[in-house]
Amino acid sequence: MQLLFIADPLEDFKIAKDTSFAMMREAACRGHQLSACEPQDVMWQRGARVTAHVRDLTLTGRTPEWFRETGRRAVALADFDAVLMRKDPPFDSEYFYATHLLEQAEREGARVFNRARALRDHPEKLAILEWPELIPETLVTRSAADVRAFHAAHRDIILKPLDGMGGMGIFRVGPDGLNLGSIIETLNRGGAQSLMVQRYLPEITQGDKRVLLIAGEPVPYALARIPQGSEIRGNLAAGGKGVAQALSARDLEIARTIGPELHRRGLLLVGLDIIGDCMTEINVTSPTCFQEITAQTGFDVAACFIDALEAAVSQPKQT
Known part of the structure; x- marks a missing residue:
């Protein structure tokens, strides 16, 4: 497959923990071809298709120069086998506009994961309102x-x-x-x-659990992000400690309640945030924690995701 990653600047990737990098590495190991661009590289004009100015990549297996650029070109998004939208939040006006360009690309035949409309319809804080029985x-x-x-x-x-x-x-x-x-x-x-x-939720002291859904099914391990010291936030970016653990019965109940429906809407990858018995967020833009879970449990999350991506691309396009 030819894969396009729409993401933040490659030079800013922290590849020891970056989930997009883990996806790229697994895809490259299977012989898939990689390209990347940033949202501002995507454009459309009348009489043409949605097009991106992309960088073609090969992975070096080294650091810090973890990739080599093999070319630059303008390519219609529909000419890729899959387009992976991996731009980090915030979900601001530019992200919103990008989803409209991606939806136009889908009308032209592009396969976008997660789907553009699903990204737009599930803002990460507000998406939980649909399931009030699961939230605090x-x-x-x-x-x-x-x-x-x-x-x-x-x-x-x-x-x-x-x-x-x-x-x-x-x-x-x-x-x-x-x-x-x-x-x-x-x-x-x-x-x-x-x-x-x-x-x-006082259970935050035991961790803010990231539960990953791939094609509607929960990954069997969560990453509990545990606040350190006097900090109330478990986010890894805020200094939380990530501890992988098997899903609890309640984690599975929440995941199986909403996972199939989210997948039906075009969300191939979702990250649920769960504190204690309550879901607090539904993350759809660029869910993370692949590498931390794999390193601590041996469960290859990136392989599971690329399996799902390959299966999705082989299916008839959703309308």
Whole structure:
């Protein structure tokens, strides 16, 4: 297969843990051809197809120069066997516009994973609202008064922006309400921006579990990202410690409740965030943790994903 990865700059990859790199390495081992570009390299004009200015790659097996560029060319996305959208959040206006270009490419015959409309329809914080029985007490609002009422009811809360990633902008406010007003002002920008508020889950001390779904099926191991020291965030980007563990019965219940439906909608790869018995996020843009799970358990997540990708490409195109 000829694969196009739409991602952040290759030079910024931290290949010791990068999931997109793990996908590339497994694909290359199977003889698939690799190309890459950034979202700004994708364009369309009337009379032509959606096209990307891509870099063709071979992997070197070395660091730090882990790839060699073998050429640059302009190629219609539909000419690739699969296009993998792996741009990291935030889901901002440019990401939104990129999904429209990718959807046009799909109309022209491109196979995009995850599908463009599914990316657009499942913002990572808000997608959980569809399954209220699986999530903690949650509020989405612009209103400071609503947040204060939620805090009064639950006493210990987490506040976070809807467009953050890696734990950025997450605050905890306890029963004393210390700095609640300032935090609301920071996150809602005077009522101009929505935020999410959730009941604090003390099980976070045991880890914020990343449960991966591939083609609707759960990977048998999660990565519990455990906060360190006085930190409340388990995100690896915020210094959390990643510990792989077998899925619990509740993890499996959540995964099997929503996994098949998400796959039906065109989401080949999903990362659920689960704290204790509650799902807190559904990550669809560029789910991670492949390498950490594989290194600690021996379960080859990248091989499982490329198996699923190959199977998906062999099937008739969804409409």
